[in-house]
Amino acid sequence: MAHVSAAERRPQLIKAAIDLMTREGVAAGSTRAIAAELGVAQATVHYTFGTKEDLYRAVMDHLTEELIAQVEQAAPTDAGFEETIAALAGALWRTVREEASSYHLLTELTMLALRTPRLSETRQAHLRGVIEVTARLMDEAAARAGYRLAQPAETIARFFLAGFDGLTLQRLSAPDVDSERAGLQALVAATTALAGGQLHLVDVPTS
Structure with missing residues (x-):
């Protein structure tokens, strides 16, 4: 051989x-x-x-690179800010529906990484990478449309991704097409409102 x-x-x-x-x-x-x-x-x-952890790290890196590539490819280059967010959300949601097994696996690996110190850096790098790409795309969409962001692009990106991750987990756990559609529409509307200053942040007691 x-x-x-x-x-x-x-x-x-x-x-x-x-x-x-x-x-x-x-x-x-x-x-x-x-x-x-x-x-x-x-x-x-x-x-x-x-080690097995090194292999898992390579798998997480591979899945993360694929996800980041999907995010980059989903964003249009000739649309306004709100249209860009809607297109981004719609394209990503199609991948959730069509490639649910990949999202399921990445979710499982992320949960494992929370309890595995040797995978902690990979888990953090995954999150940073997705946030950075999403924030860059939002910055570029705002600049292209002459749209002034009321919050830092990273804050808006984190908000969008937190909502999208929640919808993804619901999809994986208990699919409901009507609820998912409404949730996705609400996420786009809320993200756009946050970016434009129409969604005001309020103090939340956390201690």
Whole structure:
């Protein structure tokens, strides 16, 4: 059998891990099971990645890169601010419907990362990356439309993503098409209002 370098084996193992864990859940993603999924020795996984956590980190990075690419591709380059937010929300929601298994897997891995110190940095990098891209797209849409943002783009991006994550979790847990549509429309309206200064922030006692 021809020798396969670690650089070549790496994407193969990431895909095998994603296929296996998408089908059977993160708990099933042992290095032995992932190796069997690809048809290689378990030692190949450890040689390529070191530990199971290192492989999980690579899977999270891969899924995050795909999500960021979807966010970037979803934003139109010739629309006003509100139209951009609506297009962004609509395009992302289509991926939630059509690629629910990927969102499910990323959610499972994120929950695992909350309890796994070695995955903490990856979890934080995932969140930072998505926020930065979303904030940049909002800044660009505002500049293109001559639209003055009433709040920092990062604040608006975090608000939008928090709402979108909530809708995604509801979709994964208990799908309801009518409620999802209304929630998505409300999210776009609220994000636009926050960006334009029509949605005022109020003091909330937290201590």
